[in-house]
Structures are given as C-alpha cells and as structure tokens.
Amino acid sequence: MSSTTTAxxxxxxxxxxxxxxxxxxxxxxxxGLLAAVIALGWWFWSxxxxxxxxxxxxxxxxxLDRSAGIxxxxxxxxxxxxxxxxxxxxVGLLNTLRIxxxxxxxxxxxxxxxxxxxxxxxxxxxxxxxxxxxVIRNTPxxxxxxxxxxxxxxxxxxxxxxxxxxxxxxxxxxxxMPALIADPALYVLLGTLAAGALGWWLLLRRERARQVATxxxxxxxxxxxxxxxxxPALGMLAGYVPTVEWPELAxxxxxxxxxxxxxxxxxxxxxxxxxxxxxxxIVRAGIQSVHKGQWEAARALGLPPGRIMRLxxxxxxxxxxxxxxxxxxxxxxxxxxxxxxxxxPDLVSVANxxxxxxxxxxxxxxxxxxxxxxxxxxxxxxxxxYNSRVALKER
Amino acid sequence: MSATTLTPSAPVQxxxxxxxxxxxxxxxxxxxxxxxxxTAITLGCLAVLWFAVPPFWAWAVTNATWxxxxxACREAxxxxxxxxxxxxxxxxxxxxxxxxxxxxxTMITILVAMVIASTIRRFWTKWLFLAWAIAAPVMWMLMQxxxxxxxxxxxxxxxxxxxxxxxxVFGLALxxxxxxxxxxxxxxxxxxVRWFCTAIIECVRGVPLISLLFMAAIMLPLFxxxxxxxxxxxxxxxxxxxxTAAYMAEVVRGGLQAMPKGQYEAADSIGLSYWQKMRLxxxxxxxxxxxxxxxxxxxxxxxxxxxVVVIGVFDFFTTLRAALGDPNWLGFxxxxxxxxxxxxxxxxxxxxxYSQNLEKTLRPESR
Numbered sequence: 231m232s233s234t235t236t237a238x239x240x241x242x243x244x245x246x247x248x249x250x251x252x253x254x255x256x257x258x259x260x261x262g263l264l265a266a267v268i269a270l271g272w273w274f275w276s277x278x279x280x281x282x283x284x285x286x287x288x289x290x291x292x293x294l295d296r297s298a299g300i301x302x303x304x305x306x307x308x309x310x311x312x313x314x315x316x317x318x319x320x321v322g323l324l325n326t327l328r329i330x331x332x333x334x335x336x337x338x339x340x341x342x343x344x345x346x347x348x349x350x351x352x353x354x355x356x357x358x359x360x361x362x363x364x365v366i367r368n369t370p371x372x373x374x375x376x377x378x379x380x381x382x383x384x385x386x387x388x389x390x391x392x393x394x395x396x397x398x399x400x401x402x403x404x405x406x407m408p409a410l411i412a413d414p415a416l417y418v419l420l421g422t423l424a425a426g427a428l429g430w431w432l433l434l435r436r437e438r439a440r441q442v443a444t445x446x447x448x449x450x451x452x453x454x455x456x457x458x459x460x461x462p463a464l465g466m467l468a469g470y471v472p473t474v475e476w477p478e479l480a481x482x483x484x485x486x487x488x489x490x491x492x493x494x495x496x497x498x499x500x501x502x503x504x505x506x507x508x509x510x511x512i513v514r515a516g517i518q519s520v521h522k523g524q525w526e527a528a529r530a531l532g533l534p535p536g537r538i539m540r541l542x543x544x545x546x547x548x549x550x551x552x553x554x555x556x557x558x559x560x561x562x563x564x565x566x567x568x569x570x571x572x573x574x575p576d577l578v579s580v581a582n583x584x585x586x587x588x589x590x591x592x593x594x595x596x597x598x599x600x601x602x603x604x605x606x607x608x609x610x611x612x613x614x615x616y617n618s619r620v621a622l623k624e625r
Numbered sequence: 626m627s628a629t630t631l632t633p634s635a636p637v638q639x640x641x642x643x644x645x646x647x648x649x650x651x652x653x654x655x656x657x658x659x660x661x662x663x664t665a666i667t668l669g670c671l672a673v674l675w676f677a678v679p680p681f682w683a684w685a686v687t688n689a690t691w692x693x694x695x696x697a698c699r700e701a702x703x704x705x706x707x708x709x710x711x712x713x714x715x716x717x718x719x720x721x722x723x724x725x726x727x728x729x730x731t732m733i734t735i736l737v738a739m740v741i742a743s744t745i746r747r748f749w750t751k752w753l754f755l756a757w758a759i760a761a762p763v764m765w766m767l768m769q770x771x772x773x774x775x776x777x778x779x780x781x782x783x784x785x786x787x788x789x790x791x792x793x794v795f796g797l798a799l800x801x802x803x804x805x806x807x808x809x810x811x812x813x814x815x816x817x818v819r820w821f822c823t824a825i826i827e828c829v830r831g832v833p834l835i836s837l838l839f840m841a842a843i844m845l846p847l848f849x850x851x852x853x854x855x856x857x858x859x860x861x862x863x864x865x866x867x868x869t870a871a872y873m874a875e876v877v878r879g880g881l882q883a884m885p886k887g888q889y890e891a892a893d894s895i896g897l898s899y900w901q902k903m904r905l906x907x908x909x910x911x912x913x914x915x916x917x918x919x920x921x922x923x924x925x926x927x928x929x930x931x932x933v934v935v936i937g938v939f940d941f942f943t944t945l946r947a948a949l950g951d952p953n954w955l956g957f958x959x960x961x962x963x964x965x966x967x968x969x970x971x972x973x974x975x976x977x978x979y980s981q982n983l984e985k986t987l988r989p990e991s992r
Contacts, residue, residue, distance in 0.1 A: 256814070256815050259815055259818065260815050260816070260817040260818060263817055263818055263821060264817060267821065274848040277847070277848050277849055277850050277851075278847045278848055280850075280851065281846075281847050281849075281851065282847070284851070350666070351656060351659070351663065352656065352657060352663050352666045352667060352670075353653055353656050353657060354657055354666070354667050354670045354671070355666050355667075355670050358670055358673070358674075364974065365966075365970060367973075367977075368924070368928075368969065368970045368973035368974045368977065369928070369966045369969050369970050369973070370928040370929070370930075370931040370942065370969055371928065371931075372931040372932060372934060372942065373931060373942055373962060373965055373966055373969065376946070376962065377962050377966075380958050380959070380962070564832070564833040564834075565833065567833040567835050567836060568833075568835065568932070570835065570935055571934060571935065578833065578835060578836060578839070582839065585839075585843060591843045591844050591847060592844060592847065595836070595839065595840050595843070595844055598836060599828075599832050599836060599840075602831060602832045602833060602836065603827075603828065603831040603832060606830075606831040606832075607831070
C-alpha cells in the first residue's frame with residue numbers, strides 16, 4: 231500500500247533518507263513505535279535506578295576492578311580468588327571458548343562419521359546408527375549432561391584409575407593425559423610442521439596450475455608427506471626433541487600431565503554426543519541432496535570412488551550442509567552455558583556468582599549477553615565467508 | 626526432504642504389495658555379508674550388540690526389582706524400578722497439595738485432549754485458535770484456584786510433568802501470536818519496525834536460553850516499580866515466551882519468503898489492505914507450509930523446558946532428581962534418569978514422527 235504511494239511520488243523521498251514507509255501512516259506508526267520503546271525503556275530505567283538506590287547500589291561498571299573472591303576450579307590463565315571481577319569473568323569467558331572450540335572440532339568429526347554410517351550400505355550399521363541418533367536427538371541435553379556427570383563420578387577412584395591407553399588415566403577426578411612442555415623444542419616442532427604444511431600447499435598449487443595448463447596429473451602425496459614429516463624429523467635430529475610430561479601416580483593424586491576435570495569432561499562428552507547427532511543428520515541430508523545423476527555421470531567419466539566423493543559430491547553437498555552446520559556450531563556454543571548445571575566454571579556460571587555477590591545484575595547480564603552476541607556474530611561471519619566460497623558460482 | 630529417507634526399513638506405502646518376509650530377510654542378510662568390508666562391519670556391529678545388550682537386559686529386566694523397598698532392590702542387584710513406581714505420581718504432580726491432585730490431573734487431561742485435537746487437520750481453522758485462547762486461561766485458573774471455591778495453590782507448589790506442560794504450552798500459546806507479529810515486522814516496509822523486530826529476534830536467538838532465564842529471574846523484578854512483585858513462574862514464562870517467539874518468528878519468516886510474489890501482487894491488485902492481505906491470503910498459506918518446521922522447532926523448545934532448573938523451578942526432570950534425595954531410596958540415579966529419558970523420548974519422538982508424516986501429506990504434489 232505504502233509502496234504504491236511512494237512509487238507515485240518519488241520526489242518526496244530524499245529530504246529524509248528513509249528507505250521505506252515514508253507515507254503519513256507509515257511515519258505515524260514508526261513514530262508511535264519509537265515513542266513506545268523510549269517510554270518503556272525510560273520507565274524500566276527509572277524503576278531500576280530507584281530499586282538499586284534502595285539496595286544501596288549504583289549503576290556502573292566500577293565493580294569490575296574490585297576483588298572478586300570467587301574460587302574458580304579451573305583456568306587457562308593464572309587466577310586466584312583475590313583477583314578482580316574483570317579477571318574472573320575473563321577466566322569464565324576463556325573456559326567457555328575452550329569448551330566451544332574443542333567441542334566444535336570433535337563434534338564435526340563424530341558427526342561426519344555418524345552421517346556416513348547412516349548412509350552405509352550395511353543395514354545393521356545403518357539401523358544401529360539411526361536408533362542411536364534418534365535417542366540422542368529426542369532427549370534433553372540437560373538430562374544427558376547430568377547423566378554423563380554421574381557416570382564420570384562413578385568411575386573408580388584415582389588409585390584404581392582406568393588406563394585404557396598408556397599415559398591416559400580415567401578416574402573420578404577426570405582425565406589425565408600426557409602434556410607437551412612449552413619449551414623451545416616445542417616451538418621448533420610446531421614451526422617445522424607449519425612449514426611442511428605450507429610447502430605441501432604451495433606444491434599442490436603449482437601442480438594444479440600445471441594440470442590446468444598441460445593436462446598432466448602428478449601425485450603430490452610423496453613429496454608433500456615428505457615435507458610435512460621430514461622437516462620436523464630434521465628438527466628432532468638437530469636436537470630439538472619436545473619433552474612429553476607423563477602423568478604419574480604420586481600419593482593420592484596424579485602429578486604432571488594435562489588434566490581434564492570431571493566437569494569439563496562431562497560437559498565435553500555431553501555437548502559432542504548431542505551436537506554430533508544433529509550434525510550427522512545434516513551431513514546425511516546434504517549428501518542425499520546431491521542428485522543420483524551426478525554419481526552416475528562421475529562414474530561414466532571413469533573417476534575413481536574417492537575422487538567422485540571429493541570432486542563431485544562433496545562440493546555440492548557442502549552447499550546444503552554449511553548453513554545448518556553453522557547454526558549447530560552456534561547451538562553448541564550457547565549450550566555450553568548449561569555448564570552451570572554440573573558446575574563447570576564457564577562465563578554464565580561465573581557471572582551468576584558475580585551477580586549474587588555484587589547485586590550488579592544489569593551490568594553483569596549486559597556483559598555476558600554482549601559476549602554471546604559477539605561470539606554468535608563472529609561465528610556466523612566466519613561460516614558465511616566459508617559458505618560464500620563453496621556456494622554455487624554462476625558464470 | 627528428510628522424511629522419506631529417515632527409516633529405510635519402514636514399509637513403503639506406495640507399493641501395492643511389498644516383498645514377502647522371506648525375501649526381505651534374505652535381502653537383509655545379503656546386504657549384511659556383501660563383500661569382506663561389509664562382513665567386517667556386520668561382525669563389528671554384532672560384537673557391540675553382544676557386549677551391550679545381554680548385560681543391560683540382565684540389569685534392566687532379569688535382576689530388576691518391580692515391587693518392594695530399597696533394601697530388596699540392593700539385594701537383587703539389578704535395576705530398581707520399584708523406586709520409579711514409588712516416585713511416579715510425585716514426578717507428575719510435584720509438591721502440589723495431595724488432596725488437590727485432581728486439578729493438575731484434569732489440567733493434563735484437557736491439555737492432552739487439546740493437543741490431540743490440534744493434530745487433526747480437519748480442526749485447523751480459526752476455531753482452534755479460539756479454543757486454545759479459552760482453554761489456556763481455564764487451565765491456569767484450575768491450577769491456581771482462588772475462584773469458584775477452589776483453594777488457592779501457589780505456583781511455588783506446582784511441579785513435575787504438570788509444570789513442564791504448563792511452560793511448554795503457555796510459552797507456545799503466548800509466543801506464537803508474538804512470533805507472527807515479529808515475522809511480519811521483520812519483513813515490513815517501515816524501516817524502524819523492521820529494525821526493531823530484527824533486533825529482538827537476533828538478540829534473543831544470539832544468547833543462550835539460560836541467560837534469558839537469569840535475566841527474567843533477576844532483572845525483571847528490578848525493572849518493576851516498588852511493591853510490584855512478579856510470580857516466579859510468570860517470570861519463567863516471560864523468558865520462555867520471548868524465546869519461543871524469536872525462534873518461531875524465523876520459521877514463519879521462512880514461510881513468508883517462500884510465498885510466490887504473485888500471491889502478494891494478486892492480493893494488492895484486488896485492493897486488500899495490508900492486514901486483510903496477510904490474514905486472508907499470505908498467512909494461511911505461509912503457516913500451513915511451515916507446520917513441519919514449526920513442530921520441529923517446538924520439539925527443541927520442549928526439550929529446553931528442562932533448563933528452568935537453573936532458576937529453581939521444579940519441572941519433570943528436576944522433580945525426579947529431587948526424588949533421588951529421599952533418604953529411604955538413596956543410590957538409584959540411573960533408574961531415574963532412564964525413566965526421565967524414556968518419557969522425553971516418547972513425547973519428542975511422537976512429535977517428530979507426526980511432523981515427518983505431515984511433511985509427506987502437505988507436499989504440494991500429494992494434495
């Protein structure tokens with residue numbers, strides 16, 4: 231309705247550069263909405279100030295520099311309860327990011343494997359995977375987290391810790407695994423690995439250009455793998471062997487090595503198992519969305535099965551897979567806030583304690599909402615960028 | 626799209642007569658042992674089943690205790706289903722006063738009847754919306770009491786499966802109209818309206834539900850004038866309604882975008898106003914084609930009702946967890962969790978099957 235009016239009177243636009251709704255009625259509605267939002271906001275704000283004044287509080291972020299006194303069980307950066315609220319919330323944020331990044335990596339791998347198993351020609355494997363996925367998808371995550379936490383707490387005590395693989399210990403206190411010590415040798419190892427990967431990538435690019443130019447195809451596997459493994463091997467031969475710290479039982483607890491707390495471990499398993507079941511369905515739907523004719527055409531060209539998958543099916547399936555996969559990654563990150571149910575000190579959990587101690591509810595909630603919004607926006611921006619790279623390029 | 630392929634073993638309805646049982650069995654075996662890789666996979670699956678099923682069967686059935694007390698359970702060594710039996714009604718009604726339990730029971734009956742009525746396509750008219758609009762306050766009054774001689778029951782005493790149903794149903798009943806408004810607003814020509822609705826939808830979807838629950842529990846009282854207190858369950862409902870509205874709005878928006886442009890233009894050309902166009906032409910179609918997606922979203926929202934545990938509302942799962950603390954029945958968490966998982970699974974699985982079924986029947990070519 232309003233669009234027809236604006237179409238008749240184009241010169242009226244331009245004075246106020248509003249893209250749409252510049253009719254009298256449209257302006258009236260928008261003015262009404264604006265007034266209502268401002269009035270409601272002002273009412274909330276004045277009530278909040280009166281309520282806070284009555285509790286002897288003042289709005290402001292000054293409390294962030296006060297000492298928090300919150301004991302936090304695990305932290306990547308050095309932290310003591312004497313540190314400030316700013317530091318405590320940072321520790322919470324880092325814990326959230328840690329679980330989100332590890333979780334996303336693991337659930338992608340597990341999800342793809344489950345999705346492929348769901349498409350297997352073997353009916354037994356297909357059926358078992360299907361049943362598993364349905365059970366996981368149709369029960370609440372909170373229930374699964376509590377269940378995994380209970381399972382881990384029922385593991386044997388530290389002294390009888392399960393030892394499935396040498397160096398890995400499973401007990402009530404979580405998981406103990408070997409750790410690499412951060413010394414020059416480790417940096418040399420990482421540097422040579424990166425250099426090897428870069429070399430392989432450059433070689434691959436050159437060979438691809440060559441193939442386009444001459445049609446001749448040569449495998450880069452041997453020289454590439456040589457670079458990837460050879461360079462670190464050279465570094466080690468030169469004496470830069472990284473030190474591995476193995477966990478050892480000393481008294482009533484382990485010493486050395488890397489520790490995953492029971493809470494972190496339960497949260498990780500819960501999130502990965504839950505999210506991977508959803509990813510499996512996305513992968514399955516994506517691969518099935520590729521038309522049968524594409525398989526047949528690729529086979530008719532004489533491509534081997536591996537290359538059919540890599541060059542023909544996956545590029546098309548990824549277009550269908552990426553957008554819902556993004557929302558699953560975001561779901562995992564948001565669901566990591568359920569840590570509070572089993573006591574893992576993530577951002578929401580630390581923030582909740584901070585609110586209880588300071589009473590500065592609006593400030594703390596505004597902080598963590600802003601952080602989650604930022605994480606969501608960054609993740610979707612990254613995935614949208616990747617999506618635009620794999621999207622159909624119409625020439 | 627996923628409905629047709631989700632269950633390869635489901636009988637194909639289109640075929641007049643499927644293959645006989647013997648043919649299917651031999652086909653199954655052939656597919657299981659077709660080549661060395663498949664045989665290895667089959668044997669691996671069988672090994673997993675062999676190690677998982679018999680011990681579970683022994684625990685859950687052979688050695689299980691169905692009657693008796695905790696002592697009998699511990700002696701039998703298997704699952705203690707007697708515990709679940711003992712706590713069954715508690716998990717349904719929570720701490721609702723014992724002699725008033727007929728009220729939540731009636732409420733659940735009305736709820737189930739309404740839900741079943743809503744699944745029947747013949748009832749998909751505006752009268753269904755009206756019926757819900759009447760049933761929802763009736764259910765609330767029945768639970769709360771204080772009128773018609775019913776004793777008043779604080780929401781603090783509501784619990785169990787009842788409150789799970791209340792949160793899910795009221796969240797949907799209040800959130801759905803809001804979702805439609807938000808979806809329309811996001812596609813509005815009025816810039817400010819569009820910005821406002823987009824901001825609300827994206828902000829709510831960008832943060833975890835439990836942060837919204839915290840916000841409602843802690844910040845909402847702060848925003849109210851002095852002396853105004855909001856019931857805790859109402860606060861939960863505010864957060865949950867917002868959450869439902871934002872997620873449903875995106876589903877509805879998908880339906881609005883899927884409408885061919887011709888539908889909008891046709892409505893404009895016969896001179897309908899904006900609201901007439903939406904109410905009579907666009908929304909009936911957009912809402913119908915998105916019903917499967919709406920059901921799927923609702924399954925997620927239903928599972929998320931368990932999150933109210935973080936602000937101390939005793940929903941079905943939390944009530945069961947509370948029952949674990951009974952000193953007479955210590956040490957049966959697995960049974961309680963399995964029972965809770967079973968109940969949620971049955972409800973969610975039924976909903977997802979229903980949505981897949983709809984997806985098939987709502988597809989344009991089958992109409």
